Amino acid sequence: MGTAQEEEKFLMFRNRMQKVYRHLGKQARRLGVSCYRVYDHDLPEFPLCIELYGEKLYVAEYKRRHGMTEAEHDAWMARTLDVAAEVLGLDGSNLFLKLRQRKPGRLGQYQKYDTVQHEFVVDENGLKFIVNLSDYLDTGLFLDHRMTRQLVKSLSGGKKVLNLFAYTGSFSVYAAAGGAAEVQTVDLSKTYLNWAERNLALNGFTEKEKYKTIHADVKAYLKTLPPAYFDLVIMDPPTFSNSKRMDDILDIQRDHAELINDCLQALQPGGLLFFSTNYRKFVPDKEKIQSPLIKDITKATTPFDFEGRLYRLCYQVTRP
Numbered sequence: 001m002g003t004a005q006e007e008e009k010f011l012m013f014r015n016r017m018q019k020v021y022r023h024l025g026k027q028a029r030r031l032g033v034s035c036y037r038v039y040d041h042d043l044p045e046f047p048l049c050i051e052l053y054g055e056k057l058y059v060a061e062y063k064r065r066h067g068m069t070e071a072e073h074d075a076w077m078a079r080t081l082d083v084a085a086e087v088l089g090l091d092g093s094n095l096f097l098k099l100r101q102r103k104p105g106r107l108g109q110y111q112k113y114d115t116v117q118h119e120f121v122v123d124e125n126g127l128k129f130i131v132n133l134s135d136y137l138d139t140g141l142f143l144d145h146r147m148t149r150q151l152v153k154s155l156s157g158g159k160k161v162l163n164l165f166a167y168t169g170s171f172s173v174y175a176a177a178g179g180a181a182e183v184q185t186v187d188l189s190k191t192y193l194n195w196a197e198r199n200l201a202l203n204g205f206t207e208k209e210k211y212k213t214i215h216a217d218v219k220a221y222l223k224t225l226p227p228a229y230f231d232l233v234i235m236d237p238p239t240f241s242n243s244k245r246m247d248d249i250l251d252i253q254r255d256h257a258e259l260i261n262d263c264l265q266a267l268q269p270g271g272l273l274f275f276s277t278n279y280r281k282f283v284p285d286k287e288k289i290q291s292p293l294i295k296d297i298t299k300a301t302t303p304f305d306f307e308g309r310l311y312r313l314c315y316q317v318t319r320p
């Protein structure tokens with residue numbers, strides 16, 4: 001038993017979890033969504049991100065100076081997980097815990113940090129995705145882009161689609177499911193490209209010529225593309241990235257105009273680019289971007305479970 005003050009905090013956490021779960025769980029059931037974010041740092045004393053993946057719960061703790069000893073922190077975390085599991089009606093074997101570093105998104109953030117694989121398959125809008133709640137920092141499926149993926153699917157029929165910084169290829173799977181004529185999936189990580197191939201195959205998209213995966217630095221790859229080839233480009237880069245395979249670092253505020261302009265070159269007139277960034281202070285450089293047709297679609301692509309707690313931005317840029 002902790003102090004009265006601690007008890008009060010756990011009670012607040014339980015109440016908050018109950019309230020949000022009642023609200024979000026109802027919406028999720030109504031929309032047929034099985035993977036969604038339940039809690040994201042709602043209370044400052046509980047700096048956690050909690051997501052449901054079917055019957056499994058992913059809990060990530062944001063790194064902070066908590067002032068507790070290791071034993072105290074372990075006890076605090078155990079109690080916190082108990083509360084979360086109880087509210088959501090899950091048992092302990094279905095909980096996965098992660099410590100997230102609040103470092104700028106270098107490629108290292110996406111590298112594997114364990115050798116054990118705990119993969120399973122989840123359903124999203126009738127499509128299948130491999131997720132892994134324990135071996136990587138992220139799960140394999142970014143839930144905040146659920147609606148953007150549907151949008152891409154709805155626009156992909158007969159189209160040539162390019163998915164840049166593709167991670168595990170979820171946008172590619174949706175584009176393929178929407179009937180794309182061709183989908184190119186580009187990422188600098190072989191692990192994630194392989195994951196993308198497995199996600200495509202899991203959904204029956206196995207033709208290598210039609211569904212190409214390309215191991216490359218996006219900045220360099222864009223320079224090799226034929227003009228006006230694609231109809232749809234998705235570009236969701238990290239805020240910062242560096243790697244031995246790259247000549248230069250990527251800094252999205254500094255580099256976005258060049259990246260976007262290269263995408264525009266690769267698009268047919270009237271073709272669309274969906275550009276997304278997690279950089280909270282991002283400002284599009286409208287002077288440099290070679291299209292006046294820039295639409296902020298952040299709101300239109302915010303899923304119910306991210307309302308009021310979404311920090312990424314999303315733009316639709318049309319090739320004039």
Ligand SMILES: C[S@@+](CC[C@H](N)C(=O)[O-])C[C@H]1O[C@@H](n2cnc3c(N)ncnc32)[C@H](O)[C@@H]1O
Nearest residue numbers: 165166167187188189192216217218236238241
């Ligand atoms: C934010 S994630 C993209 C999320 C993805 N669009 C999705 O919705 O699932 C960033 C990805 O960019 C990749 N990456 C980082 N720097 C890169 C670069 N210069 N060229 C290609 N891929 C890069 C990482 O390996 C990682 O998979």
